[in-house]
Amino acid sequence: MRKTFVEKLLLYAKKYPSLMVVTGDLGYSVFEPFMQKFPEKFINAGIAEQNMMGMSAGLALSGKIVFAYSITPFATVRPLEQIRVDICYHNLPVRIIGTGAGLSYGTLGPTHHGTEDLALMRAMPNMAVCAPADKYELAKIMDASMKMKTPLYIRIGRSQEPDVHSFPPPLKIGKGLEVYSKGGDFAIISCGNMVHTALQAAAILFKEGKKGKVISMHTIKPLDSALVLSLAKKMPLFTLEEHSIIGGLGSAVAETLADAGVCPPVFERFALPDAFQKAVGKHEFLRMKNGLTPEAVAKKIIKKL
Numbered sequence: 001m002r003k004t005f006v007e008k009l010l011l012y013a014k015k016y017p018s019l020m021v022v023t024g025d026l027g028y029s030v031f032e033p034f035m036q037k038f039p040e041k042f043i044n045a046g047i048a049e050q051n052m053m054g055m056s057a058g059l060a061l062s063g064k065i066v067f068a069y070s071i072t073p074f075a076t077v078r079p080l081e082q083i084r085v086d087i088c089y090h091n092l093p094v095r096i097i098g099t100g101a102g103l104s105y106g107t108l109g110p111t112h113h114g115t116e117d118l119a120l121m122r123a124m125p126n127m128a129v130c131a132p133a134d135k136y137e138l139a140k141i142m143d144a145s146m147k148m149k150t151p152l153y154i155r156i157g158r159s160q161e162p163d164v165h166s167f168p169p170p171l172k173i174g175k176g177l178e179v180y181s182k183g184g185d186f187a188i189i190s191c192g193n194m195v196h197t198a199l200q201a202a203a204i205l206f207k208e209g210k211k212g213k214v215i216s217m218h219t220i221k222p223l224d225s226a227l228v229l230s231l232a233k234k235m236p237l238f239t240l241e242e243h244s245i246i247g248g249l250g251s252a253v254a255e256t257l258a259d260a261g262v263c264p265p266v267f268e269r270f271a272l273p274d275a276f277q278k279a280v281g282k283h284e285f286l287r288m289k290n291g292l293t294p295e296a297v298a299k300k301i302i303k304k305l
Contacts, residue, residue, distance in 0.1 A: 001099075001132070001134070001138050001157050001159070002099060002156065002158070002159055003135075003159075004138050005097065005156065006030055006033060008142045009021060009034055010033060010034055012142075013038045013041055016065050018064045019038075019064070019067075020041055020059050020064045020065065020066050021066075022052055022055055022056050022066065022068045023043075023045065023052070024045050024046065024047060024070040025044060049074050049078045050079045050082050052068060052070070053068060053079040053082035053094075054086050056086075056096075057086035057090065057092055058086075060087075060093055060094050061092065065093075065146070066093070067097060068094055068096050070099070071098070071099055071100045071112060071114070072098035072102075072114025072117050072155065073111070073113065075098040075099075075117075076096070076098055076117040076120050076121060076153070077116065083121075083151075084124055088151050089125075091126045091149075092151060093145075093148055093149050094152075095142075095148075095151075095152045096121075096152070098114060098153065098154070098155050098156070099156050099158060100112065100114060100158040101114050101117070101131065101156060101192055101193060101242065102114055102115060102192070102194075102272075103115070103242060103277065103283055103286040104157055104158035106280070106282050106283045106285065107282060109280055110276040113276075115243055116243075116244055118155065118220055118243050118249065119246060119247020119251070121153040122221045122247060122252065123247075124151070127152070127221065128173065128174075128219070128222065129153045129155075129220045129221040130173065130218055130219050131155040131156075131191040131217075131220060131249075132155075132192065133164040133179070133193070133195035134161060134162070134164045134195075135163060136163065136164075136167065136169060137165070137169065137171055137177075137216065139168065140168060140171035141173065141218065142154070156192075157193040158283075164179055164195050164199065164216060165179070171218065173218075173219050174222045174224060175224050175227070176216065176219070176228075177215065177216040177218065178214070178215055178216075179215070179216045180198075180212075181214075182202070182206060182213070183211025184211070184212070184234055184235045185211050185235065185236070186205070186210060186212035186213070186235055186266075187235050188202060188213070188215070188240055188297075188301075189215045189228065189237065189253060190216065190240040190241065190249070191217045191218060191220060191241055191249050192218075192241070192242065194292070197293070197297065198214045198240050199214050201240075201297040201301065202298075204294055204295065204298035205298050208298075208302060210301075210302065215227065215231070220252055221252065225256045225260070228257070229256065229257070229262050232267070233264070235265065236266035236304060236305060237257075237264040237266065237267045238266075238269075238270060238301055238304075239253050239269045239270065240270045241270070242271075242272065242287070242292060243271055244271060244273075245269060245273060246274055249271075250269030250270075254267070254269065266305070268304060270297055270300065272290055273290070277290075
């Protein structure tokens with residue numbers, strides 16, 4: 001996804017003279033093509049993410065189109081006050097990009113794990129929150145962001161995420177995408193880099209005679225409540241995300257169901273526990289330890305059906 005992100009920035013830089021990209025002392029290998037062609041549009045704020053967000057707010061106030069980029073916890077947790085007061089309070093169209101979502105930076109430990117970002121950004125007034133499943137969804141969300149006049153947080157993976165789509169989907173912010181539809185035995189609502197895992201789990205379930213649906217809920221805020229309620233009235237519902245069980249996609253879906261007084265036949269959230277990771281290892285290893293592999297998810301769903 002990072003490659004697509006920079007490719008889109010290169011296109012925007014040619015089209016929009018006011019484009020600015022701000023980062024916190026990272027992404028050199030990623031941003032080199034952009035830095036070489038448009039050095040005047042690139043600012044390295046250094047390891048000072050609070051300043052980076054304050055700077056981004058100031059640039060937006062002066063009419064610039066701003067993308068602020070950093071590793072997920074450093075784009076959200078560290079500069080939260082500046083995001084809240086400088087960006088959201090003034091309702092500024094700053095596009096915050098958090099890379100390395102979830103446990104992507106596995107071996108670097110909890111300091112680099114991005115497991116609370118969706119909860120934090122959902123709580124910010126005026127902030128929209130997106131987690132694209134692949135490069136195609138990211139490109140569509142970035143295009144839509146160029147017309148937005150309000151803050152936006154985009155959560156992306158680290159690199160080399162498998163594609164969910166084979167071509168650009170008809171994506172609209174705030175509207176979920178049905179990426180798999182074989183029947184009505186279950187529905188898995190997922191987001192970000194876990195949508196591919198949801199598809200793999202659905203394929204395992206299909207072999208077991210269970211035919212369902214997979215939804216890419218690329219926008220967590222505003223959530224596609226109409227789609228959630230429609231599914232909940234018809235079939236067992238599951239959410240799948242690489243984020244804390246608290247405050248993410250599963251919480252947003254649960255809140256929607258509770259507010260509407262709708263109770264699906266089965267509802268369960270698959271996510272990370274409310275705890276720091278005690279194990280250290282590669283991304284795939286940590287997913288396995290937390291029961292977020294296709295096999296583990298499929299096994300849990302079968303027990304509930």
